[in-house]
Amino acid sequence: MQDPERHLQVKLETKLKKMGVWHRFIEKPVSTVHTADAAEASGIPLHQISKNLMAKTKEGQYASLIIPGDKRIDYKAAAKALNSKGLGLVPFDEAHNISGYPPGGTPSIGYERNLKVVVDEELTKFETFYCGGGSSRLLLEVRKDDVIRVNRAVIGKITE
Numbered sequence: 001m002q003d004p005e006r007h008l009q010v011k012l013e014t015k016l017k018k019m020g021v022w023h024r025f026i027e028k029p030v031s032t033v034h035t036a037d038a039a040e041a042s043g044i045p046l047h048q049i050s051k052n053l054m055a056k057t058k059e060g061q062y063a064s065l066i067i068p069g070d071k072r073i074d075y076k077a078a079a080k081a082l083n084s085k086g087l088g089l090v091p092f093d094e095a096h097n098i099s100g101y102p103p104g105g106t107p108s109i110g111y112e113r114n115l116k117v118v119v120d121e122e123l124t125k126f127e128t129f130y131c132g133g134g135s136s137r138l139l140l141e142v143r144k145d146d147v148i149r150v151n152r153a154v155i156g157k158i159t160e
Contacts, residue, residue, distance in 0.1 A: 035069030104136035
């Protein structure tokens, strides 16, 4: 079956190569949107697959909050990491307008917009971790150092 989101993988791969980012795509046997389903389909531990949550601060700045798949966001901690008075998640069906990728395919790197990025400190324990690969049928393995460098990410404890 041809993946209708294949062009997004190509776009993402082109960006990653231009940025000099090591990466590896992993095809899942089924299309998934949620990290728990991606972990089950791929056999990769849930805590090593990131959720890439699109948020908007009270000041109107968009941000990507990158957290382990088995954690929940701590909104106050995330707002503090962004020097904001508060934030909320962008509705699920609108998040693709911010990241440029569909739910379940949102990577931790290579966004369409220039976003502030916060990486939860739990993910910095891994040399590599997994995220959406541009398509709900793909995971992308990336080095945490590349995600931090390219995104100019802030690292903080932003999970409960």
